Amino acid sequence: MKLYIAEKPSLGRAIAAVLPKPHKKQEGYIELGNGDCVSWCIGHLLELADPEAYDPELKKWRFDKLPIIPESWQLQAKSQTRKQLTVLKGLIKQADQLVHAGDPDREGQLLVDEVIDYLKVPASKKQQMQRVLINDLNPEAVRKALAKSRSNRDFIPLATSALARSRADWLYGINLTRAFTLKGQQAGYQGVLSVGRVQTPVLGLVVRRDQQIAAFQPKPFYEVQAHISLTADQPQIVFQAQWQPSEACQPYMDEEGRVLNLKLAQHVAQRISQKPAVVKNTEQQTKQEAPPLPFNLSQLQIAANNRFGFSAQQVLDLCQALYEQHHLITYPRSDSRHLPKAQLADAGAVLEAIRQNLTDLAAGVAQADQRLVSKAWDDSKVDAHHAIIPTAKSANIGRLSDPEAKLYQLIARQYVAQFYPAYRYQSQQVLFEIDGGSFISKARQNLQLGWKTLFEQNPEEQHHPAVKEGEQLFCQRGVLIDKLTQPPKPFTDATLLAAMTGIARYVQDKAIKKVLKETDGLGTEATRASIIELLCKRNFLQRQGKQILSTAAGQALIQNLPESTTLPDMTAHWESQLEQICDKKLKYQDFMQPLQQLLGQLIQQAQHSEMQGLQGLGSKKTFKKRKSSTRSHSTAPRRVKRASPAQSSRNKSSHSAN
Known part of the structure; x- marks a missing residue:
């Protein structure tokens, strides 16, 4: 009998729909017309055991018990899905051939693999296990995917990488959450001060943005526009050109090139009025924009x-x-x-x-x-x-x-x-010299809208009259435009997600920036939304309309944590190493051992932290509710099995393969 193991019932039903009929719907699986079966995992059937599963004394949160580092990792069946695990156990025992049909990603690979290991499937059966990658639940797509099955052994490094991240997040979250919660209690905070490798840098992003907004002092700055006509006696304005301050103006400008001196800008505006405007250079380029890529x-x-x-x-x-x-x-x-x-x-x-x-x-x-x-x-x-x-x-x-x-x-x-074809347009730029100053006018003319016709708003056009280098026009007037610098905008879901995916923009170190540019940023596609919601649920972030703001508790937590835990640098380091595990360039233990050393250092820092600003914040009810479930402190999906030297032969083979 061949057994297909899907990640969810919906995928299981989609697989069964293209396989031999008639079908018999059984409890937790579908029996096919040829005697094969399709079953599923209902998401997470297993989870990492709580610390007290290793030692009952660990149920109490105490500094002298930290760091908690299991010698031999344990998984436990989730109570709400224990029945389905029993169904799978019976089917796997009967099956001659197993087909892994977890979701087509790193964590989906691990989710089914850990069930196979937990149920102690014989090595010979695991060796023959197949893997199918299904992206589309429609029948024809499922048929094609089933026809392209591969050996599940090809994906051992992928699962080992997911395993390493899952265990590392457990270690990091469990230990630092306990350490800083205990110190927070001593300072008068009532609740859990959760710390996570991903959630804490995300919180740090929002806190720092809110601090920048609160400390922002608007500064006036000035621009000068030249309104240019073809001749002195033709008042119709055909060009609006922007002043380009020279190097001599640098002492009167900020780091972003904005002129801060009002008298300087007034002088330029007055000086260029009623003066010839000589065309120094013209540029005209045909450019195009390809259709935007489909969405991730x-x-x-x-x-x-x-x-x-x-x-x-x-x-x-x-x-x-x-x-x-x-x-x-x-x-x-x-x-x-x-x-x-x-x-x-x-x-x-x-x-x-x-x-x-x-x-x-x-x-x-x-x-x-x-x-x-x-x-x-x-x-x-x-x-x-x-x-x-x-x-x-x-x-x-x-x-x-x-x-x-x-x-x-x-x-x-x-x-x-x-x-659709690319959007094509003509970019025009004219450089003027007016009384010794440089002014630029830019315009765009649409040539072919292409894919833009599918979207509601077409690009605006600006038309320049044809002019030649050396031609003399006339500046009717210089116009002073006074503006105020604007504070950064509060984060929204869109901008916070963009910051998480483009986190390299917030990093100064060039090496770390490079790594983050080559990875997915903070979190994964599957976890970013839940991380934002988790921080809101724990009252570290709050929503006001579309805005996402930090709370007093969130701000105090970031201010008291070691800076390294609030920055994305560690994620860059981890992701680089996890990718190396996927590529068989790094072993599991070479990733985990340095982390254990780091935990000891961070716990020492926690012991010396004063945890200022937390008194009177938090909720004792919340603390009691979460105290028994320390797994929630990890921000990555909590799926673990394999790749520990103290576990099964499958684990040992995955180590040697990496």
């Missing part, structure tokens, strides 16, 4: 927040419904914005489904040119999963909720754009 989850969350005000978590929930319930989009927790070239074969069917599903896009689909192949199709940039796109399923869109329909349309429009 973070970019979809950013776009949906900007357009509809949806929170990051709301977008993820809507995506899961569109994927699992309606089968209208492909796997949503993707970090890729590219597509495999093989997907081009399905493009016609996908476009036809969009045309039938969305009347607003029907005309746009009709104009799509399937002969065009955008840069989205790139096999070298697609690994376990590809960009989020519509499936080839036609459906009654009226059955979708309004938010679901909006999100589906957003995804569909981005896909249709891949079959």
Whole structure:
């Protein structure tokens, strides 16, 4: 008997739908017509054991018991899904062949693997285990994925990397949360001061932004515009050119090149009025913009927040419904914005489904040119999963909720754009000299709107009259424009997600910046929304309309923690090493041992922390509620098994492979 193990029931049903009938629906699995079975994991069947599972004394939070570092890691069955684990245990024992059908990512790989190890499946059966990567729950896509199964052993490094991150986050979160909570209690804080490798730097981003806003002092600065006509006796303004201050003006400017001296700007505006404006240089270039790539989850969350005000978590929930319930989009927790070239074969069917599903896009689909192949199709940039796109399923869109329909349309429009030509425009720039000063006028003229026609607003045009180098025009007047510097804007879901994905912008160290540019940033596609919600739930962040602000407790926590825990540098270091584990360039133990040394240092720092500003904050009720579940302090998915020397032979083989 062949047993397919999916990550969720929805995927299990999709797999069974393309396999031999008739089907018999059993408790926790589907029996196929040929005797094979399809079952599933209902997400996390297992979780890392609490500290007290290793030692009952660890149920009490005490400094002298830190750091907590298990010698032999333990998993425990989740009480609410224990029944399904029992179902899988019986099926796995009967099966001759196992097929791993977890979600196509690092954590999805580990989720099923850990069940196989926990149930002590014989090594011979594990050796023969197959892996299928399913991005799309529609029947034809599932059939294709099942036909391309690979050996599950090919994915050992992927699971080992996920394992290392999961255990490391457990160690980091459990130990530092206990240490700083104990110190916070001594300072009068009532509650848990949770610390995590990802959540704390995210909180640090918001706190520092709020501090910048609070400390901001607006400063006036000045610009000068030259209003230029063709001749002195023709008052019609044909150019508005911006003053470009010379090096001599540097003492009167700030670090961003803004002129802060009012008298200087007034002098320039008065001096250029009623003066000749000589064309010193003209530039004209034809440029183009390719269609925007299809969405990954973070970019979809950013776009949906900007357009509809949806929170990051709301977008993820809507995506899961569109994927699992309606089968209208492909796997949503993707970090890729590219597509495999093989997907081009399905493009016609996908476009036809969009045309039938969305009347607003029907005309746009009709104009799509399937002969065009955008840069989205790139096999070298697609690994376990590809960009989020519509499936080839036609459906009654009226059955979708309004938010679901909006999100589906957003995804569909981005896909249709891949079959449109680039947006082409002519960029023009004219450099003038007026009484010894330099002034620049820029304009843009649309040549071909291309994919822009699919979107609501077309780019504005500015037209320059044709002029030649050396030609003399006339500055009718200089116009002084006074402005005020603006504070940074508070974070929203969109801008905070953008900061998490583009965290390299907030790092000074060039080496760390380089690493972060090459990784996914802070968190993963699957966890970023939950991290934001977690910080809000723990009262470290709060929402005011679309704004995300830090609370007094959040600010005090960041101010009292070691700076290294509040910066993204550690994430850069970890992600670099986790990628090396995936590439078999680093061993599991070489990642974990330095972390254990670091924990000891950070706990010592916690012992000497005064935890100022926390007195009277927090809730004792919250502390009691969370005290028994220290696993919640980790920000990464809590899935662990394998890759510990003290565990199974599968673990040992994964070490040697890395």
